[in-house]
Amino acid sequence: MKQDVSQLTKNAISLLQELIATPSFSSEENNTALLIEKWLATHGIQYKRENNNVFAFNKYYDKNKPSLLLNSHHDTVQPNSAYTRDPFLPSVENGKLFGLGSNDAGGALVSLIAAFAYFYEEKDLGHNLILVASAEEESSGPNGLNSMLTILPEISVAIVGEPTLMQLAIAEKGLVVFDAKVKGTPSHAAHPNDNNAIYNCIDVLTWFKNFKFPKISEVLGAVKVTVTQINGGSQHNVVPAKVDLVIDVRVNDCYTNQEIVSILQKQAPCEINPRSLRLNSSSIPKDHPLVQSGLSLGRTTYGSPTLSDQAALSCPSLKLGPGDSTRSHSADEYIFVAEIEEGIELYIKLLKGFLTTL
Secondary structure (H helix, E strand, O other): OOOOHHHHHHHHHHHHHHHHOOOOEOOOOHHHHHHHHHHHHHOOOOOEEEOOEEEEEOOOOOOOOOEEEEEEEOOEOOOOOOOOOOOOOOOEEOOEEEOOOHHHHHHHHHHHHHHHHHHOOOOOOOOEEEEEEEOOOOOOOOOOHHHHOOOOOOOOEEEEOOOOOOOEEEEEOEEEEEEEEEEOOOEEOOOOOOOOHHHHHHHHHHHHHHOOOOOOEOOOEOOEEEEEEEEEOOOOOEEOOEEEEEEEEEEOOOOOHHHHHHHHHHHOOOEEEEOOOOOOOEEOOOOOHHHHHHHOOOOOEEEEOOOOHHHHOOOOEEEOOOOOHHHOOOOOOEEEHHHHHHHHHHHHHHHHHHHOOO
């Protein structure tokens, strides 16, 4: 029997309140996984679990059909020191539901779960539906969505639930983090030294500040290069042998991560090495039927500068969800209850338009 949308929405908001009240830092999501399992069981949905990832298939799953993944995460970052509220108290004031993880990405998660429940018993869908409430997204850990890809059937297309104000993020920048070294000659500070690693940083930092990758993406804009950390020196009277830098590079869809590495290692005025190449940019064509379904609902498209579990996927993927990305990781995080209500309604309408036109 098809679930009532109004009741599903109420139950989804209740689930979010329970999730907020239950700490679920990355790699510590066991208790929120249990809450999601309980919710699915209560709604007659069979589920499975791998580590702290909870997943389910639509009731009439057909291995001969392509599959649409519905994914969002139930882990959170640590609450920052600027909180004035209890981050684990899910209180509602002036239409705002406060609490850690409410916006990133609890609202999107429970909205996708509700939409999945709505379609769970539908027959003759154009795609199978696979729900994954994943772990370790915030830490890009080894036991998150990436670990599920060898367990799940092949995925043809995905919706990744993140706060986008229910607009269509049809592309997302990838990320390569580099460790760099600026070298010099160590010495006593009292003696002359024309090869001071700290002074050498001036030209290196200026180079990174001014360097531009030439290819500009129509959707994602330019590659963004940012020096985010600097560390050097051990005491006042010692000139250090080196200064360590960390460089954050947000990669558009004009480059692969390996191309970014090759260019910087060839041109940068210092030693530079990547930590990982696995967080790739991602996208979905604007003419994809899933995007077209969203456009028919009055949604707009854009490119997202922030990273999500889309980076783990090689299939076309759309980032979409209630809430506002600018609230993510902020003090006194919140999401409007009306945003969740709208999110569930729009997810269902978007999926109806997509699943019934194929």
